[in-house]
Amino acid sequence: RPPAPMKLRDAPSGCPALWRCLPCPPAELRLDLVLSSGQTFRWWESSPGAWTGVLGGRVWTLRQERDRLWYTVYGEEEEEEDARPAKAAKLDGAETDQILRDYFQLEVGLPALYRAWGAADPLFRKVAKDFPGVRVLRQDPVECLLSFICTSNNHISRITAMIERLCRAFGRRLCHLDARPFHAFPSLSALTGADAEARLRALGFGYRAKFVSGSARAIAEGLGAEGLRQLRTAPYAEARRVLCALPGVGAKVGAGIGGGRGVRPAAGADGAARRQVADCVCLMALDKAEAVPVDTHVWRIARQRYGTALGGRSLTPRAHQEIGDFFRGLWGPRAGWAQAVLFCADLRKGQEPASSRGLARGGRCQGSQGDGPP
Secondary structure (H helix, E strand, O other), X not given: OOOOOEOOOOXXXXXHHHOEEEEOOOOOXXXXXXXXXXXXXXXXXXXXXXXXXXXXXXXXXXXXEOOEEEXXXXXXXXXXXXXXXXXXXXXXXXXXXXXXXXXXXXXXXHHHHHHHHHHHOHHHHHHHOOOOOOOOOOOOHHXXXXXXXXXXXXXXXXXXXXXXXXXXXXXXXXXXXOOEEEEOOOOOHHHOOOOHHHHHHHOOOOOHHHHHHHHHHHHHHOOHHHHHHHHHHOOHHHHHHXXXXXXXXXXXXXXXXXXXXXXXXXXXXXXXXXXXHHHHHHHHHOOOOOXXXXXXXXXXXXXXXXXXXXXXXXXOHHHHHHHHHHXXXXXXXXXXXXXXXXXXXXXXXXXXXXXXXXXXXXXXXXXXXXXXXX
């Protein structure tokens, strides 16, 4: 018999004992901007201002109220005796606080960075005033990599639905909230079975099925999940080289890859797209704050707003490198973070400013809205 679903908790006032909070003013973090920007595909605005999703094999609801980041963590459903893995052991409050601090990289002071980027770049200063609190997440490297492989020729709502199907089919069930099931991201072993590619194709992954299962197998048989994580300590160029050797990153996956970010076909576009996926993973999972993922949005920003004519008339690997170098020279060692702010602003151009109420939810992909899982 399936276990009874738990109730979704959308505010600390309903059951204060089940919530904790961290000091976190909006200038340091805006959940509505960060969780819907296409860095991650596991969060859903479950009620106005409340975001529910899966992080570290657990289900969370987050909410910001004034200068506090509130959160609650749901327990797992009871299964057969001894079925629960050790990693699902109950965490205490100090441990869950640290998981969130690490995920949002809250040790990085964002207002000081905004001031430095604004002092170096008047355009940044003008744009960023309406987009405070945009920071880069620190994600699990395997989940980040396999998720971004799914983004080729895609948009954020469809990517979100694909990742949800992937987790339901291959991931461990965590709990039901108001009858909605939540699953952990699949393990490498779950995605390396002989029938994994066929099952992914049946789930609508198309040609991406080959690259998801192929990269999972390459990691499992090669450096392993821990080896991938250890690239956090490797130089940026080395981490990118290792990533570009993986199927779906190093293979020609077609034009339009990386965060649903709209890379278009061009001479050399496959190489630029590969660099973009690798740079997304370097920036969002491997601690390479200098990595600048370049797609047509960023290329257009560089050419039209900064007056650069880098890399010729198409988005080639050379253009990708030159644009990244340009922004690293302008913004410094956390150039990837600064680019995330301008990217967010560019996607939301024409929408209600972030400082207004009722911000329309957008994403990291052109012309799409970040809706919840199906």
